[in-house]
Amino acid sequence: MSPGEIVAALVIAAGLVGVVVQVLPGSVLVLAAIGVWAVMTGGAVAWAVFALGAVAIVIAAVGKYVLAGRGLTRAGVPGSTLVWGGLAGVVGFFVVPVVGLPLGFVGGVYLAQRIRDGGHAAAWAATLAAVRATGLTIVIELAGALVAASAWLVGVALT
Template sequence: MSAAGIVLVGLVIAVGLVGILVPILPGGILVIAAIGVWAFVEGGAVAWVTFGIAAACFAAAAVVKYVWPARRMRDAQVRTSVLVVGALAGIVGFFVIPVVGLVIGFVGGVFGAELVSRGDLRRAWASTVHAVKGVALSVGVELTGALLATVAWAVGVYLTV
């Protein structure tokens, strides 16, 4: 692959990493897709082994991203229905107040749903804090997987140049 192609793949990976933190784009998918395109164009065993390692990092992070925070929220007795209300409110918030509205809507939705269902201000706030921590943990796990995939790609590029 040419130097310009490698730079382009690197830019797509960078956009994907930002997309994980700012949920506008499917960040992790962009990262793994860019590495897949690089492996396809580059060809050879090193490129495909690199892609395999990156895909394994991505897949492992995808599993952990859903299992670990879900378990923590279940232990904190945050119900799934409350998270669904928070997610829906976050989507609405995203369109009302671009980007930051997602977070504001999610927090407000979780807090409101807990307050309505349980009627306890303290419990509603505790559930909201646990939900926000769970989302932050999920984002952190996805970002870690994408960064490990990016490191694998950088090593693969080094070995193939």
């Protein structure tokens, strides 16, 4: 492996971690590393790998919003509740490093739904639906990033 490929591998690994931890723009890092590798390597194989990675990441990006949105709609969670949860997650990220983001999101969804509906049961059901949807989006995005990373590994072996 060349030094450039080692750097690309490290950035791809950081991107995969970023998908799971949701602090870094994971899929963007994976695709950017593959793109830089394709530019540096050149040739049909490198560009085919980049194209495959881009398609996998775009399909995952669209799929995660469609599937998560469908689940939240079925559970009766309005978009405004998710916005409040997201804002509380951002605040939580800065107040309590690392774990503040998920804690703030969950607390924000619960509080927003509790204020909206006035009861614990509805707020708790909305919170569980939002957490499930978030987990689903992470799994789908990770799948797309793993397909892209796997294509890159095959590309490295072929070039």
